Amino acid sequence: MRERRWESQTAVSFEEVVAFCRSLKELGLEVKEIDKEVSCYFEEFWIDKLDEIDRLEAWPVDEVTLVQVNDRWEGDFFVLAGSHYDLFRRHLSMEAYLSLSHPWRVPSDLKVKLHQPESMFWVGFRQDHGFIRLRLIPNEIITPGERRGDQRRFSWMSERASLFAAAVDVLDLPLFVEWEKGALSISSEDPASPVSCSWPDAFGPCQFEQIVVDPYQLLVPAARFISRAGLRPGTVRTFFSGFPREVLEGFHRLQ
Incomplete structure (x- = not known):
């Protein structure tokens, strides 16, 4: 399935959404009937305190992901991630999800031309x-x-392979960046810790993710990566889902 997304920089009324859907149907695109029940999501819903989440009670809500933003953070990422994981372990559930993101800077000696010098890490x-x-x-x-872009395919892929390889080198994880038959991939030496690649464009994946059974194994590589490549000060975003309010308050106090 391919997702089609339209964004507006101004407020859009319900009547305008209806008109937009009708115009898409007239162009031959498959659009769900507007009078049927459909799922939707808010990409951003800013709150100043946890009680404001109750403003969503007017709608049937399937899931809420709370994002805590900490601007100009300069602390110890090992301590930050470790303290969050310790609290996470005390409230395990199938619905529970927690992640921390931090921006990182591509090494200047790579002289990137086709990618942004700042990227994201979780x-x-x-x-x-x-x-x-x-x-x-x-x-x-x-x-x-x-x-x-086909004429620059080699440049795109070689630069991306170099960026992934540089990141893997700093992480010091048993990962391999491979480039065979015009396709870029990342694999793991450990079959128990698989790697998935995603967010593809015309030149291959823009993202990789390694999964491990024991999250403690990731704390040192993550802290080492942020220590060497992370932007300082940086904006740390912490994503929470599946926790009751009292647990969210505990996470909030960690920062």
């Missing part, structure tokens, strides 16, 4: 595993199947 936890996730941000989005 370390996260679920009930039965932990993960490290790293994403590159292309300067230009060329979707799979598009022909533009």
